[in-house]
Amino acid sequence: MSSFAREGCPGVGYHAPQKRRGSLKRTAALLALIWAVVGTTCTTALAEDLTVKLVSIVSPIGYGEQETLVVQTEPGAACQAHAVSSKVKFNLAQRKAGADGLVRWSWKTTQGGYVGGTRQLEVVCTAGDRKGTLLTEFTVR
Numbered sequence: 001m002s003s004f005a006r007e008g009c010p011g012v013g014y015h016a017p018q019k020r021r022g023s024l025k026r027t028a029a030l031l032a033l034i035w036a037v038v039g040t041t042c043t044t045a046l047a048e049d050l051t052v053k054l055v056s057i058v059s060p061i062g063y064g065e066q067e068t069l070v071v072q073t074e075p076g077a078a079c080q081a082h083a084v085s086s087k088v089k090f091n092l093a094q095r096k097a098g099a100d101g102l103v104r105w106s107w108k109t110t111q112g113g114y115v116g117g118t119r120q121l122e123v124v125c126t127a128g129d130r131k132g133t134l135l136t137e138f139t140v141r
Helices: 023-043
Strands: 001-005 014-015 053-057 067-070 078-083 091-097 102-108 119-127 130-140
Touching: 053 130, 067 119, 078 102, 091 102
Parallel strands: none
Antiparallel strands: 001 014, 053 067, 067 102, 078 091, 078 119, 119 130
16 A cells, blocks of 8 residues: 655545546545645744843834844744834844844834833744744833
8 A cells, every 4th residue: 555644744635445446537636636745744843942032122202213122032033023013114134043043123113103101012033934023012102
């Protein structure tokens, strides 16, 4: 009996029967479709088990001042931060955690265009097939 399975996706596979009637082309097309769907699904799934901790953020802070966010995660992890509030929209560049696991971003509090109030930030870090998320906020006065 032949078998086809996508590595890294337990329980997902196709087992061809010993005696098969029908078109070989149809079977090949079906296998290609299954591979495409299973391959896409499995390569985008990340386990939510990477630790991301807030080290520091200034709050409250004055409008127009330089804000700095520092998080700690696994050394070498790739991290991205962005504002998630409805009034303020901005992204901070992707950074890699240093050997100490620290990641730093600095920006002017004028970024995003909203003068004052509370701003929420989401930091998402990935390392291999693992992912971690941190939600934090700061107040601009």
